[in-house]
Amino acid sequence: MLKIYDTLSRTVKEVESNSDEVTIYCCGPTVYRDAHVGNLRTFLLSDLIRRTLEIVGKNVNLVQNITDVGHMAEDVNPQDKMLAQAKLEAIDPFEIARKYEAKFHTDLELLNISPARRYPRASESIALMHEMIAKLIELNHAYIGTDGSVYFAASSYESYGAISGNRLSDLKPGRT
Numbered sequence: 001m002l003k004i005y006d007t008l009s010r011t012v013k014e015v016e017s018n019s020d021e022v023t024i025y026c027c028g029p030t031v032y033r034d035a036h037v038g039n040l041r042t043f044l045l046s047d048l049i050r051r052t053l054e055i056v057g058k059n060v061n062l063v064q065n066i067t068d069v070g071h072m073a074e075d076v077n078p079q080d081k082m083l084a085q086a087k088l089e090a091i092d093p094f095e096i097a098r099k100y101e102a103k104f105h106t107d108l109e110l111l112n113i114s115p116a117r118r119y120p121r122a123s124e125s126i127a128l129m130h131e132m133i134a135k136l137i138e139l140n141h142a143y144i145g146t147d148g149s150v151y152f153a154a155s156s157y158e159s160y161g162a163i164s165g166n167r168l169s170d171l172k173p174g175r176t
Contacts (some may be wrong), residue, residue: 002014002053026046032084034103047114061117141153
């Protein structure tokens with residue numbers, strides 16, 4: 001069976017499933033430019049894990065999102081990367097997204113990475129995101145900053161930092 005490093009316990013653990021199916025979510029690409037080797041490493045790793053689980057008889061449900069809207073650059077003057085690339089190439093932002101999404105799938109095929117079962121697009125889930133954000137605010141797990149943006153209220157999550165090692169005392173409001 002597959003063993004993998006568990007960041008929370010800081011130990012190697014066997015991947016367990018009470019059924020024949022294992023569901024994996026792998027964060028997908030932001031489709032505003034071509035993928036690079038660092039991006040593709042993530043998808044190679046998820047493919048390796050999936051193939052290993054399939055070898056031992058598991059049915060793997062791999063889902064990988066496509067971020068095709070609203071990806072902000074983290075700099076002094078934040079701007080949406082999709083909009084910036086659309087302006088640079090002088091085409092509609094959704095054309096940018098579809099162009100680079102198609103190139104992403106071509107790259108996966110060239111690397112012999114098996115496709116995920118589903119590729120939900122962020123643009124198709126905006127209403128759901130709004131509902132979830134509203135619920136987080138209602139439960140005091142998120143708040144609206146002075147800039148009008150919504151931020152996760154890290155102090156509302158008792159075990160925040162257990163995986164990353166971040167400490168609440170070191171966090172700066174409005175920063176990731």
